[in-house]
Amino acid sequence: MKGLAGKVAIVTGSGRRQGLGAAILKRLAAEGCRVVVTDLGTPGGLLGADHIGASEEMQAMVTELEAAGAEAIAIPCDVRDARDVKRLVELTVAHFGRLDIMVNNAGVGYLMKGFTEVTPEEWQVVLDVNLTGAFLCTQQAALQMIKGGEGGRIINIASQAAKSGFPHLAAYVASKHGMVGLTRSTAIELAEHGITVNAVCPNHVTTGLGAKQNAYYAQLSGQTLDEFLASMRKRIPLGRPGLPEDTAAAVAFLASDDACYVTGEAMNVSGGEEMH
Numbered sequence: 404m405k406g407l408a409g410k411v412a413i414v415t416g417s418g419r420r421q422g423l424g425a426a427i428l429k430r431l432a433a434e435g436c437r438v439v440v441t442d443l444g445t446p447g448g449l450l451g452a453d454h455i456g457a458s459e460e461m462q463a464m465v466t467e468l469e470a471a472g473a474e475a476i477a478i479p480c481d482v483r484d485a486r487d488v489k490r491l492v493e494l495t496v497a498h499f500g501r502l503d504i505m506v507n508n509a510g511v512g513y514l515m516k517g518f519t520e521v522t523p524e525e526w527q528v529v530l531d532v533n534l535t536g537a538f539l540c541t542q543q544a545a546l547q548m549i550k551g552g553e554g555g556r557i558i559n560i561a562s563q564a565a566k567s568g569f570p571h572l573a574a575y576v577a578s579k580h581g582m583v584g585l586t587r588s589t590a591i592e593l594a595e596h597g598i599t600v601n602a603v604c605p606n607h608v609t610t611g612l613g614a615k616q617n618a619y620y621a622q623l624s625g626q627t628l629d630e631f632l633a634s635m636r637k638r639i640p641l642g643r644p645g646l647p648e649d650t651a652a653a654v655a656f657l658a659s660d661d662a663c664y665v666t667g668e669a670m671n672v673s674g675g676e677e678m679h
Contacts, residue, residue: 418456554597
């Protein structure tokens with residue numbers, strides 16, 4: 404990809420070594436970016452240890468990236484906290500001297516239950532992480548990119564759920580639809596500063612979170628896990644669910660000079676399952 408060597412990228416929610424954020428980090432690093440690993444670091448409330456990147460795992464990601472020849476640092480951040488997000492951007496610039504790419508990947512997708520059973524607390528934590536977090540990170544990144552005077556790239560990791568409804572995921576679907584709206588609005592406002600804003604909309608990706616979703620929906624549909632996975636493959640024209648690397652490749656393209664005239668888009672990366 405053109406123009407990525409030496410650029411500085413933050414990827415939120417990237418502390419889990421087998422997660423989508425980790426794949427995005429590795430691809431951007433492979434393209435020559437200097438990268439910031441960031442995740443919650445410390446569990447709390449509904450954001451338990453099984454669902455966040457702990458500080459130790461974040462540092463392990465840095466070690467892995469450095470072993471591959473990349474420049475990387477880890478900065479814990481709660482994307483729901485405006486002061487924490489401001490600190491994330493400030494520390495990034497203090498270390499690398501600039502910020503070129505913000506990837507809003509942090510998300511909560513494991514709170515699956517029927518709509519009438521969702522608690523206000525569960526609804527709020529999903530909206531706070533998925534949508535408010537993207538708003539806060541976009542705002543701070545934009546302020547820094549405007550100050551830097553060289554434009555930038557903001558990339559939101561939305562979902563197929565940003566375009567279609569799914570049962571037992573009301574808060575998640577609402578937050579991802581909102582993320583596409585945020586993408587379109589900010590793309591218009593930030594264009595004059597040379598900042599593009601786009602979203603990537605993957606279909607199902609079997610990360611650690613994806614495996615939990617598979618098990619949940621197999622049981623909900625009365626299928627075995629193998630039957631559920633077979634039915635998933637059958638409805639995807641390209642015959643397989645998404646890989647983390649598929650989304651990472653789309654992010655690398657949107658971050659590159661090759662996508663300099665692309666903004667306000669919600670790009671499907673779904674093997675043909677989602678076509679609008």
